[in-house]
Amino acid sequence: MQGKARKVVQAILYEIIAVACVAPALALMFETSMAHSTVLSVLMSGIAMSWNMGYNWAFERWEARQAQRRRTWLRRLLHALGFEGGLVLILLPLVAFWLDISLWSALLTNLALFVFFFVYAFVFQWGFDKVFDVPLSAQQRTAEC
Template structure:
């Protein structure tokens, strides 16, 4: 028998709980995004500082892969304690959660920086030095 018009309504407690979960998750997302943006600026500055001192500055596939692994690996290490403490889970559980994100964002970071360099040209640190002949 199908009952119509008798939908079970959520209790006020369930509604408040859902809202607090959304706020809690949103706050964590904001923290993660803020850390990621800060790490991006710091990491790229360090990478370009290193890159400009290399004999060969061309951004090869290997150099781009190293850049992406370094960026995502560093971000994972920075976020690991934050996520573990925020969600009150073990560091191991936080690492397992981050591995999926790491894999996705590794590819995203690699493609994004490659496309950015193609559209806007590579920074000075990636251009070959041409001295007097």
């Protein structure tokens, strides 16, 4: 699977699994209802999907210009760090407002989510590439005849 279809399937699967994990965790951590934490999780998911699409577009554009196009463990690590680090900053005001907590508490919450999502993003992307193959931007170039 390649192109836009790959990106859409990747983002949707990623976020469905994420909401299923995050909503109950937030409900337990902040002693709030599942409904309240699920709405927050869905809002965060929508923002994350937008970030995912933009970030992956930029990453694959950069990746396609590299001499070495294979997705190494280091490249996957940098991809996960960049994605999750950017998302922590983007979601900070929403988490603080929604949970009625300080920016510091929201940052700590986002960092806890970062730890989970850092591992999750790495494992998810590896598994997704195994099932659907890597995008053309990460495939080795073959010599033309």
